[in-house]
Amino acid sequence: MNLNQLELLRLLRETDYNLSKAAEKMHVVQSAVSRQLQLLEAELGSPVFERHGKRLLGLTPLGEHIMREVEQIHQAKKNIQSMADDFRANRNGTLHIATTHTQAKYLLPVPVQKFRRQYPGVKIYMLQSSPDNLIDLLHQHRADIAICTEKLAEDDRLILKPCYRWHHVAVVPQDHPLTGGDVTLQRLAAEPILTYSPGFTGRSAIEKAFHDAELQPDIILAAADSDVIKTYVRLGLGVGIIAETSYEPGKDSDLVALDLSRLIATSVTKIAYLKQLYLPSYCRYFIDALLEQAQLKHLGHCSGQ
Incomplete structure (x- = not known):
């Protein structure tokens, strides 16, 4: 068993169990992907995927358990890289923000502007979707933080930070x-x-x-x-x-x-991220900027009442 085989499992799920797409993401031919999968299942002594002929349909019960461990390994790799970047005071990178239209338009502009002044080398990707999908984006490692009101409190794998109250x-x-x-x-x-x-x-x-x-x-x-x-x-x-x-x-x-x-x-908008996620310094800075802006908006609203 090696890390490439475990990464293959993750990519297969990410590509809806499409062998050719997973091979493309790994920059190898499809036959190599099929061979690695065969070797892994032979070593484990049990299939990881349900099949119909040569087509993969989904994970077996064993595959589901293995995938949870694979996700932790993948997160650990990301954390190690983030720690190394922080140690080198690297001011480049990418911040993926998952949020709803309301937050993207009415809360984020000032924090994003402040963040860009502090970290001009960090690219920002804003992913707008429903709260259910925002949580999935966190677990799929396609987003670093999520910002919304609904659903987040239902997932015990997330760290939540109350951002602001509104009605x-x-x-x-x-x-x-x-x-x-x-x-x-x-x-x-x-x-x-x-x-x-x-x-x-x-x-x-x-x-x-x-x-x-x-x-x-x-x-x-x-x-x-x-x-x-x-x-x-x-x-x-x-x-x-x-x-x-x-x-x-x-x-x-x-x-x-x-x-x-x-x-x-009253509703509460929250910031969420995975419990096992190592937050790079620029991500922590952005969260602080968000909380500061939310407090200013709250004070401004109160003084206007």
Whole structure:
């Protein structure tokens, strides 16, 4: 057994068990990959993959157990390289950030700008997806950190850092009936609602608030993007429920934001990374910049209330 064979197992899973793609990633011919796999399974005395003819279908139960160890070995290799780079004070590298549209637009710009001034040699790759996929990106080692509100707390293999607390607002045109009188869940439930797709930006908190009040909201449009929701509110399709940070008074002056903090539970955006991950100094710097910006946004919001 050697490290190349273990890396082959990881690449096969990464390429959906495609031998030719795994061979391409290893810069060898497919026959060499097949031979290495045969040698490994012969040494182990049991198959690692389920097969249909010559085609690999997935991992056997033994393969699943082995793959967990392979992932730890792969992470250890990455950690060793990161430690060596830090020891040499290397200021080059790549920072992979997995996040949602809301965080990418409303939280990250200032920290990214500050980071670029401090580490101009480090490239930034921003991967935008759903919270479920963000967690997968961490485990697939395609992202160093993830930033979002939903799902992260459900994975005990992650270290979580609370970033900032926020609440939802309802956005409506200036002449909308909801701008008069107190806003209640009952009044909201009587309106067509436009809000986030399931799994995005506190959607679970919205659903729980209505469920606890024994109300069924009429959600006629769901999107991952706050700007999309605001666009359709402007077209008169209904009431938008979005994150408070997504309402921009200058750009959204044609809309009124109605505070829902008394009606829908406060949400917490979190930063997450793998427990076994060694964080390079530039990654730690970025996390600190994020937390600093989140605190400034929170203080600014509080002073504006």
